[in-house]
Amino acid sequence: MKNKFSKIALLLILPVILIGGFWTSSAAALTEEQSLLSEAWRVVNLAYFDDSFNHQNWWFVRQNLLKKPLKNREDTYNAIQEMLASLGDPFTRLLKPEQYHNLQVNTSGELTGVGLQVALESQTGELIVISPLEGSPAEAAGIQARDRIIKIDGHPTREYTLDEAANRMRGPIGSSVVLTILKESSDKPQDVELIRARIDINPVYAELKSDPETRPIGYIRLSQFNANATTEVSQAVENFEKQGAIGYVLDLRNNPGGLLQAGVEIARLWLYEGTIVYTVNRQSVLGSFLAQGPAITHAPLVILTNQGTASASEILAGALQENGRALLVGEKTFGKGLIQSLFDLSDGSGLAVTVAKYETPNHKDINKQGIMPDIVVEQDPILPNQITTEADKQYQAAVELIISEVVLANAV
Secondary structure, eight states, rough: OOOOOOOOHHHHHHHHHHTTTHHHHHHHTOOHHHHHHHHHOOOHHHHHHHHTTTTOHHHHHHHHTTTTTOHHHHHHHHHHHHHTTTOOHHHEEEEEEHHHHHHHHHTEEEEESOOOOEOOOTOOOOOOEEEEESHHHHHHTTTOOOOOOEEEETGGGGGOOOOHHHHHHHOOOOOOEEEEEEEETSOOOEEEEEEEEEOOOOOEEEEEEEEEOOOOOEEEEEOOOTTTTTHHHHHHHHHHHHOOOOEEEETTTTTTOOOOHHHHHHHHHHSHHHHEEEOOTOOOOEEEEEEEESSSSOOOOOEEEEEOOOOOHHHHHHHHHHHHEEEESSOOOOOOOOEEEEEOTTTTTTTEEEEEEEEOTOOOOOOTTOOOEEEEEOOOOGGGGGGTTTTHHHHHHHHHHHHHHHHHHHHH
C-alpha cells in the first residue's frame, strides 16, 4: 500500500509543478518563515486524506497566508495552525519542537504529567478525556473517559490547541495543576488539583486468575499500544499456555490506542487467518493488514471494552470480533477511526496529519460511531484495586462466558 500511495502522490505533484513557472521561481524568493509555512503546506497537500481539503481551494489558503507579515517563528506557527484549523480536523495539527519531542517520548514508554489521554471534540471544540493512564494522578483523582476539561489553571481550554492543552498539563514532578472537570452525569463543573508525577507506561499487566472451580484464566490488561506492547502480550500468553490457561480475558478498557502497527501485530497473535483492518486513503485506495498464522493460542477469548477504548484498541477489538475469534463485553467504544502519520519539519517541529481512515473486516467505518460489544454490561465507576474483583461486573461476565464456552466444548 505504501508504494502505491507514494506513486499516486508523485502523480499528484505534476499538475502543481506544471501550473506555471511562477510557483518555482517565487519559492526561491521566500523568506525563512515563508519557506517553513510552505513546507507544512506541501506535507498536507501530498498526504492529507481528504483531497477536497474541507471543500476549499488549498492553494489559495497558502497564498493568502503568505501575504501575512511573518516576523518571527511564533508568527509562522500561528499561520500554520490557522491553515490546519481550516481543515476542520482536530487530529491534524502542528507539533512545536517541545511538543513533538514529548509525543515521541510518550510512545517510547515514559512521561511526566497528570496521565491523561485527551482529544478535541470536533463539533464543539471542547477538550474531552479519552482515558486516564493506569496508575496516574488523573486516575487516582477519579477522572474518567468522556469527562470534559473546561479549564486548565483557570484558563478556558477553548483557547488552546490539543497539543497546547496537553503541554499545559505536563510539567515538573511534584508541581500542581488545577483542572476544571465537567462530568457527563453533572451540569456543575468541579475543580480537581493534581500533582504531576513521572508515569511509566508499562502497557501490559498480566495475571493468571482462577474461576470458581480453580481453573486458570489468563487476564491481560493492555493500557496502550506502544513499541513494547506486542512482545509483552506474546510473552504473557506463552507463559499462561504453559500453565494450562483454559481461556483469556483481554482488557482494553480505557486504552486510548497508540501505534497502529502494534494493534495489528497483537491481532495476529490471536488470529490464524483473516483480515485485521482495511485502510482507505484519499484516492480511495484500499489497503489491508492480514493475519499471518499460526495463532499463539486457540483458547476462548473475551475482550472488555468501554467508552475509553479507542483507535488501535478498536482496530484490535473489531478484528477479533468480526473474525469470530473473540466476544466483546462491556460498553460501546469511543469511535476514533482516523489514522495519523508524523512528519518532520526542518526546524525540529512536526506535523501530525490524518492520512487515512480505517474500516473493520466487515467494512464498518467506526469513526464517531464506535463498536458495540456482543454483550452490553454497564459498569459503575470502580477503583483501580477493584478491577477483576466482584465489583467488576464486566470482568465477571467475561469469566462466565469463558467457563460456559469451555463446558460446551468439553460436552461436544
